[in-house]
Amino acid sequence: MRIAQLANFVGPTSGGMRRAIDQLGRRYVAAGHERLLIIPGPEDRVTESSSGTVAQVRGVRVTGGYRIILAMGGVLNALDRFGPTSVEVSDKWTLAGIGPWAKRRRIGSILFSHERLDDMASDFLRFGVRPLVHLRNRTLARDFDRVVVTTGYSAGEWAGTTARLVTVPLGVDVRTFQPPADRDAPGPVIRLIHAGRMSREKYPQLAIAAAAELHRRGAQVELTVAGTGPHLAWLRGEAEEAPVRFLGYVDGREELARLYGAADISLSVAPTETFGLAVLEALACGTPVVTADRGGARELVDDSCADWGAARAPALADAVERLHARLVADPYALHQAARARAEQYSWDTSAQRMLAVHAEVSAPAEG
16 A cells, blocks of 8 residues: 655654654555655755655644644655655644645545544633534544544544544553663652643643642652743743743653653643543553543543543642652552553554554555
């Protein structure tokens, strides 16, 4: 097969979506398929690598240093040169028009739904936009042969549409993210970590508020925050006197794994997260997790390796205190359970499922 992956909002400091696209794409090539990746950039450029062809198309800058492709000429030229048997679109905005384009050419089409826009937009914009998102999703459902979601929470956005949903959980690199060889025993100081994009819709402010709540209660706590984004300066102000250390962007997965391994508990508390790669990365390092009680991240854990609470600082602080007490009582059991949970999620399995979907939608084009 000849698979074209397309995405907006990717760049050098991109997070989960970029990791998913890259991990899947490399495995498509390793399985013997051809791969084209189309992403925005400051200029038009085509490069070749062992993981396929990358067509960078000039895009305009938007919030957070990201870019988005508005002029579609470069995209269509790259697709015409490549001649895909199927397209995988990780964008619900300007690149969503590739669905109808593919349909007219009898090319298989997949929309990869990386975010739940109804909840995220409602929270971010502070007014109800669900009816508008639902209308948009009804159109997208008609335009694409399949819609891929990663969790049951993610699938909920498509209720009431004609979308032909396929659930494909993402994976984690368990070779890079491993428990440390020598781990400090949990002590009186609760060592927390939050890793992710410093943007309100990812809810780093909730992790900071939970740490601040623990501090107000008199608990000894330290929160390490790894990541950058458009709201970093605002978040520093929100931390006030709480013991929060901001590292900025962490360059290198090995360094991030070291940070996870040095923490007692990882906070992944966004209630609108559709999956939660940060959850799996922490678990793979043997670090238990506190999540919100709703959202995709909650589906990745059970009480063997995690705790959860309502998306409010006091409830999440309670969850941290409960989990830390369990960790002090029996750290080995929690570390082992966390690692075992992460090992259930493999990028190889994710890629195999995605290739099966590509084979289904591209069969008419190849037949």
